[in-house]
Amino acid sequence: MGRKLTKAEKARRAAAHPDRPGEECEAPPGDWSPEVNRGRCEAKGDCVAVCPYDVFEVRRIDEGEYRALPFLTRMKVWVHGKRTAYTPNAGACRACGLCAVACPEHAIRLVRMRA
Ligand code: SF4
Numbered sequence: 001m002g003r004k005l006t007k008a009e010k011a012r013r014a015a016a017h018p019d020r021p022g023e024e025c026e027a028p029p030g031d032w033s034p035e036v037n038r039g040r041c042e043a044k045g046d047c048v049a050v051c052p053y054d055v056f057e058v059r060r061i062d063e064g065e066y067r068a069l070p071f072l073t074r075m076k077v078w079v080h081g082k083r084t085a086y087t088p089n090a091g092a093c094r095a096c097g098l099c100a101v102a103c104p105e106h107a108i109r110l111v112r113m114r115a
Contacts, residue, residue, distance in 0.1 A: 007049040014050050014102040021110045022097030025052070031114045032095035036085045038065075039073040040107035043083035047099040047108060053092040056099065058085050 005013070014020065022032060034047070034055060047056040061077055061084045069077065077084060085107070087093075093110075100108045 010046055010102055011050045011052075011098060014098040015096075017101035020097040020101045022095035022100070025094045025096035027093075027095035029053075029092050029094060031112065032093050032110050033090045033113050034087055034093060034099050034108050035111045036087065037107045037109075038069060038084055039076060040105045041077075041084045041103075042080045042105050042107075043085065044104055045085075046102040046104060047085050050098040050102040052096060052098070053089065053094060055087050055089045055093050056085050057088055058083055 036047075038061070043058045045058045048058055061082050066074060066077060066082060095110060097110060100110055
């Protein structure tokens with residue numbers, strides 16, 4: 001197995017990704033927001049590592065949200081220690097797109113909030 005990449009290496013690799021969505025950090029805060037797919041997220045934290053604006057945190061899922069998930073999604077979240085990525089600072093997103101391409105599970109997509 002290869003060595004683990006540093007945060008800076010992950011960010012550099014994501015920045016060079018050909019499918020990087022968004023506006024290369026040029027968008028005003030609030031125009032875009034990352035959306036996390038609970039059924040895909042495995043709480044690996046690459047989003048936390050690469051986001052230049054501290055949008056993400058990985059923590060235990062809220063119990064109410066957990067109970068409301070479809071059965072298979074609940075099982076998947078459970079297998080990963082009931083940990084998942086949240087976006088407490090979503091309003092700071094500048095649409096650099098790094099999180100979307102850095103996530104190994106393709107669990108993040110950028111959603112346009114304002115035209
Ligand atoms: S696109 Fe992702 S990595 Fe970039 S600022 Fe927004 S949340 Fe952070």
